Structure formats: structure tokens, C-alpha cells
Amino acid sequence: MVKKQNIILKPQTIRPLRFTIIFLIILSIFAMFIASTIESIWGETGNTAIIPIEGVISDGQGLSVGSADEVLKFLNDANENPKVEAIILKINSPGGTAVASEEIARAIAKSDKLTVAWIREVGASGGYWVASSADVIVASPLSITGSIGVIGSYLDFSEFLEEYNVSYQRLVSGEFKDMGTPFKELTPAERLYLEKTLDEMRDYFVAEVATNRNLSFVQVDRLADGRIYLGSKAKELGLVDVLGNQQEVLQVIEDTLNITVTTYEYKRQPTVFNLLSGFNSKQGLIEGLQIKT
Amino acid sequence: MAKRLVFEATPMRRLSAFIIDMIILWFVVGVPFSSLFESLAPSRMMVITQESLATFKIQFVSLVLFLFFFLYFTILEYYLGQTPGKMITKTVQEHNGFLSCVMANLFLIPIFPFIILWFIDPIAIVLKNKTLSNILSKTRLLHVDKEIKIFDNLDIGDVNG
Numbered sequence: 001m002v003k004k005q006n007i008i009l010k011p012q013t014i015r016p017l018r019f020t021i022i023f024l025i026i027l028s029i030f031a032m033f034i035a036s037t038i039e040s041i042w043g044e045t046g047n048t049a050i051i052p053i054e055g056v057i058s059d060g061q062g063l064s065v066g067s068a069d070e071v072l073k074f075l076n077d078a079n080e081n082p083k084v085e086a087i088i089l090k091i092n093s094p095g096g097t098a099v100a101s102e103e104i105a106r107a108i109a110k111s112d113k114l115t116v117a118w119i120r121e122v123g124a125s126g127g128y129w130v131a132s133s134a135d136v137i138v139a140s141p142l143s144i145t146g147s148i149g150v151i152g153s154y155l156d157f158s159e160f161l162e163e164y165n166v167s168y169q170r171l172v173s174g175e176f177k178d179m180g181t182p183f184k185e186l187t188p189a190e191r192l193y194l195e196k197t198l199d200e201m202r203d204y205f206v207a208e209v210a211t212n213r214n215l216s217f218v219q220v221d222r223l224a225d226g227r228i229y230l231g232s233k234a235k236e237l238g239l240v241d242v243l244g245n246q247q248e249v250l251q252v253i254e255d256t257l258n259i260t261v262t263t264y265e266y267k268r269q270p271t272v273f274n275l276l277s278g279f280n281s282k283q284g285l286i287e288g289l290q291i292k293t
Numbered sequence: 294m295a296k297r298l299v300f301e302a303t304p305m306r307r308l309s310a311f312i313i314d315m316i317i318l319w320f321v322v323g324v325p326f327s328s329l330f331e332s333l334a335p336s337r338m339m340v341i342t343q344e345s346l347a348t349f350k351i352q353f354v355s356l357v358l359f360l361f362f363f364l365y366f367t368i369l370e371y372y373l374g375q376t377p378g379k380m381i382t383k384t385v386q387e388h389n390g391f392l393s394c395v396m397a398n399l400f401l402i403p404i405f406p407f408i409i410l411w412f413i414d415p416i417a418i419v420l421k422n423k424t425l426s427n428i429l430s431k432t433r434l435l436h437v438d439k440e441i442k443i444f445d446n447l448d449i450g451d452v453n454g
Contacts, residue, residue, distance in 0.1 A: 016373045016380065023369065024321050024377075031361055032325040038357070039329045042350050 046264035048086045048253060049078035057096025057104065057126045068100035074266040075107050086114040086253045086261070089134055095125025098150065098201055105133040105208065114256055118249045119143045119240070124228055125151075128239070129205060132212040136256075138242045138249045139231035145239060146229035148209060148220065150201045152194060157182045213238060302384045302436040304418045310434075313378035314366070322361045329354060359403050366398040367391075379434075387433040396430035 051074045059068050078084050089108065095101070108115050108130065117123070117131035119139035124147035131137050131145070139145055161168065161183060168183040179190045186194070202224065210220040215238055223229075223237055234240040242248050250261045302310075330351070369376045370386040371394040379385060388394050400410035414424035427433060 016375065019373060020369065020377055020380075024317070027361065027365060028321045028325065031322040034357060034361075035325045035329045038354060042354075 046262040047083055047259060048088060048250075048261045048263045049074070049081070049084050050088045050090055050263055050265040051075060051078065052090045052092075052266065053104070053127070053130060054090075054092045057093055057100045057130065059097065059100045068103045071104050072107055075104075075111065077266075079111050079113060084113060085257055085259060086116065087111060088249055088253075088263070089115065089117045089130065090120065090265075091117055091123040091127050091131050092120040093124075093127030093130070094122050095127050095129075095147065097126070098205075101126030101129045102208070104130045105212075109133040109212065114253060116249055116252055118246070119145055119231065125149065129208060132209045132239075136242065136252050137240045138244055138252060139234060139240045140245060141230065141232040141243050143231035143234075143240075144228050145231060145234045146223065147226055148202075148205060148224035149226035150198045150205065151226075152180075152198055154180065155182055156185060158185045209239075300436045300438060301422050302382075302434040304422065306382050306384055306436055307418065307434055310376070310378035310382040310384050313381055314376050315378075317377050318362055318365060322358065322365070326354065326358050356403060359401055363398055363401045366401065367394045370394045370397070383437050385435050385437050387435055389431055393430045393432050397426050397432045400424070400426050 051071060053071055057068065057071075075087070078087050087108075108117075115134040115136075117134035117137045119127075119131055119137065120143065122144045123131045123139065124144055128145050128148065158168065168181075170178060170184065172178050176190060176193060178184065179194065180186070206220045206224045207217055209215070209224075210217045213220070219238070223239070229237065229239065231240055231243055235243055242252060244251075250263075253259070253261050366376060370379075370388065371391050374385045374387065386394070386397065388397065399407045400414055401407075410424070410426055414426055417423065417425045417428070421428075423433065
């Protein structure tokens with residue numbers, strides 16, 4: 001219940017509006033001072049960013065941090081952070097799609113910060129393509145790397161369907177329109193065309209690695225028959241710079257930049273959608289034609 | 294002599310005054326602190342390696358921010374009986390000194406036990422038209438209505454009459 005009262009208010013000795021404005025200005029200045037003081041003490045994010053590249057590199061969203069979009073976002077963030085002097089690419093990837101791998105590699109090459117690729121268990125194919133674009137590659141002697149090449153293999157279900165009297169009704173507007181479908185056998189012309197395309201992609205991959213690693217095309221071409229190399233062998237071949245682990249990675253940065261490394265790492269918090277869509281990811285049983293490095 | 298009619302402020306008037314004050318505080322104090330929060334708690338895609346330290350930093354800065362809120366309400370209510378939000382909604386905080394202003398605004402500090410007032414005060418407003426903070430600090434939030442002029446030699450008695 002609202003009560004009414006009859007009271008007399010004291011006359012104001014302070015002019016409220018002027019006092020209020022002055023007080024608010026002082027409060028704001030004080031707040032800015034305190035905020036900037038705290039920021040100068042605690043605002044440091046570290047001078048070295050760690051960007052994990054894990055799992056299959058692709059353009060989609062998966063469970064692991066292999067999405068090109070995300071890695072590019074992290075790279076962009078690290079590049080724009082004036083406090084960051086070096087970027088560590090923590091790679092544990094068997095490869096991925098050609099486009100996604102190339103996009104990440106290009107972004108790393110463009111960075112004006114010191115980039116160090118740290119290959120953990122696996123840094124092969126597209127994973128190696130990404131690593132090769134860094135300034136320095138550090139790998140364990142037992143890391144699996146190399147596998148320079150392109151693969152477009154897929155399962156052919158044409159005979160399986162025939163056994164069950166399922167026929168493939170071909171309705172296409174061009175001779176090569178359904179090239180690579182798993183429901184029919186590859187024709188010689190199609191095979192030739194696809195292999196030629198794979199060769200072109202391979203040559204591009206080899207040329208990129210040669211440029212990144214300061215090797216000749218011929219040298220890399222000889223190594224690019226798709227075989228993997230252990231880290232120790234890769235160092236002999238010029239595909240890796242330093243053998244070691246995290247300690248060596250930090251040492252490389254400290255020696256090169258003459259700084260004390262303080263790191264921070266990018267992580268993605270998977271959403272419920274990510275977790276559920278992981279079961280419907282592109283890495284399903286029947287993939288059809290999907291060219292990967 | 295001029296007299297004014299005053300009422301206990303209604304919950305809606307209390308809430309309106311508070312919201313206006315919060316908006317003003319956002320511009321005066323919140324904006325300087327927003328870039329600090331961004332650097333301490335970056336986007337969810339980025340996690341600082343020492344997560345527990347990052348959490349402590351954010352909590353500490355939040356506490357500092359609320360202390361600014363506390364200063365705003367306490368000092369303005371002590372000296373003027375009003376914050377800008379109360380000026381706009383024509384309400385006045387009646388108090389018995391600096392200590393009562395401090396006690397009336399302790400709910401703004403986000404630490405135990407004051408944080409309990411965040412739950413108790415709204416209930417008290419609904420039941421008694423005043424907050425527990427008001428009761429404990431012996432303060433009142435009054436709505437100052439229109440001013441009426443009266444002649445000195447007339448006794449109008451009690452307005453409620």
C-alpha cells in the first residue's frame with residue numbers, strides 16, 4: 001500500500017545538476033584510469049599464439065580443429081594482435097581436401113609473424129602442405145610426414161548393385177557429367193581425365209612445397225610419390241628443419257626473436273550441433289569421388 | 294511556505310530509476326571497462342592456457358566494476374539524496390547519514406553475503422514496498438509529488454486528513 005506523507009524537504013545547499021555532472025566526469029576518468037592500469041598489468045595474452053590443426057583438413061565443421069574457416073579465423077586473430085610475435089601451428093593431421101589445405105598454407109605464408117610448424121604424430125599430405133608454408137618446421141624423429149601427392153580413390157558399387165538387380169539409370173547432359181559416381185564403372189576416358197586432373201593438382205602441390213622449402217621442383221618431385229617419411233628421414237631430405245618437441249619449438253622462437261616466449265592457445269568449444277553433426281560428417285562410409293591431399 | 298506531497302515510491306518507479314541509473318553507469322563506467330573485459334575474456338574461440346588465472350582476473354575486474362556502481366549510488370544519494378535516475382523519476386532517498394547510504398547500497402557488491410540481497414530485496418519490495426536494504430539501513434525511497442504553496446498562518450493539518 002502506498003502511504004502519503006506530508007514532509008518538508010531541506011533546502012538544497014548543493015546544486016544537484018552541476019554536482020552530478022562533475023561527479024560523473026570524475027567517476028568516468030577514474031574508471032578509465034583503473035581500467036587501463038589493470039589492462040597494462042593483466043591484459044597480456046602472450047607473445048606466441050598456438051593454433052592447433054588436428055584431424056582431416058576440410059572446409060566444413062567437424063569435431064576436430066581441421067576446418068579451414070576456423071584456422072583462418074585464428075590466424076587472422078593472431079596476425080592482428082600486436083602483442084603476438086610468433087605463431088606455432090600445432091599439426092596433427094593426415095591431410096585433407098586440396099582447397100582447404102591450400103587456403104591455410106597460403107594464409108600462413110602471408111603472415112608477417114614468425115611461423116613455426118610443429119608436427120606431432122602426423123603431418124602428412126595436406127598437413128605437410130600446411131607445415132611447409134611455415135618459416136620453420138619442427139618434427140619428432142618419429143613423426144609421420146611426407147605423403148606428398150593427391151588421392152581421389154573411391155568405392156565402386158556398380159557390380160554390387162548388379163548382383164542385387166539394381167540398375168543405374170544414366171541421365172546426363174554431358175559425357176563426363178557423372179564421372180566418379182560410385183554407381184557405375186569408370187570408363188577409360190573418364191579414368192584418363194581424372195588421372196590427368198590429379199596429376200595437375202599434384203604438380204601444384206609439389207611446386208608449392210618446392211617454393212616453401214627452397215628446394216627445386218625436381219628434388220621435391222622425386223620425393224612426391226606419395227610415400228611417408230619419418231621425421232628423421234624428412235630432415236635428411238630437407239622436408240623438416242629441426243627434430244624435437246615443444247621445447248625445441250620454443251627454443252627456435254626464442255633464438256630467432258630474442259624474446260621470452262609466453263604462449264596462449266586457440267581452442268574451439270564444440271557446440272551441441274558440432275557433436276551431433278560429427279556423426280553425419282563428410283567422412284562417411286560412402287564418399288564418392290572426393291579428391292584429397 | 295511550500296510543502297510537497299510525498300509517497301513511498303512504487304516498485305515500478307524504483308525499477309525505472311534503477312534502469313536509468315544502470316544505463317548511465319554503462320556509459321560512464323561500463324565503456325572504459327569493456328575493452329579490459331575483452332582483453333581478459335576474449336572470444337570463445339580462444340582460451341588462455343592458464344584458465345583458472347583468467348577466471349580470477351575476470352572476477353576481480355567484475356568486483357572493481359561493481360564497486361564503481363556502489364560509489365555512484367552511495368555518494369550521490371548521500372550528498373543529493375538522488376541519483377540521475379531518481380531525479381528523472383522524481384524519487385528521493387531519505388537517509389540518516391553516510392553509513393545508512395553505504396548500507397542501503399551494499400547489495401551492489403557481488404560477493405557473499407551481500408549477493409543474497411539480489412534475491413531477498415525484490416521479494417521484500419513486493420511484500421512491503423521496500424527492500425531489505427532499506428529496512429536494515431533505515432532509509433526510504435520516496436516519490437516526491439507536486440509542490441503546493443500554503444500560507445504560513447493557515448493550519449492545513451495532516452494532508453491525509
